[in-house]
Amino acid sequence: MSSAILRQAKGVARTVSRQCAFSTSAVARRDLVQDLYLRELKGYKAPPQAKDAHVGAVKAYSLPPTPKAPALPADLASELAAYDASEPTVAAEPKVAAVATENVGTGAEAFLEALEADLPKADAHH
Template identity: 70%
Template sequence: MSSAILRQASAVARAASRSCAFSTSAVARKDLVQELYLKELKSYKPPPQPQDAHVGVVKNFQHPPAPQPPTLPTDLASELSAYDAAEPTLAASAKPAESEESGPTGAESFLAFLEADEPKAEAHH
């Protein structure tokens, strides 16, 4: 009878040790990593930033000068009549200067080029 009790006790001990080993080892590993992470996270303190860290990086804001309102001429009627009486002027480069080498340009020269006979290629013997 004592051998039966010993076998039964050893079986119970093995079963208990197996169940405890599997259940506690996974939990213990998870808790160990989690605890280390939380401990490091709680103990982290960022380096202190100096109070004048922005000096030299940020410029002081200055408002731009206020624009001046346009001034109207004192004698507006005489300036308008002088403007109406003035002849309109064309741009200085309204008629481009023709170069001596290029000859006439424009539609007439293009049509003349199209109507001209093309020189025939000479046959090589």
């Protein structure tokens, strides 16, 4: 048993020594890199820019024109009377809607059959 404990202790000692070696070298490297970075950062001087550096890169902003209020017609009463007297125009019903409702019976099954039915082919223009 003592040899097993001795081997285990040696293994632990090796990993601890490796971790210490890596951690000390990593700290030293990090400080060296950090020191170099900070020194370069402090020594950096930005190039001077002209006051008109934005010219050509930014478009000039101009307000859109102010909208004008709509003008009422001079003879509003006569135009309203003409509108009331006119007959409304009815748009022609599309053929697809007429075909879809033409074969529909009563009930959901008849409606679904009408939806699944083939539409009539349109006449070809010559």
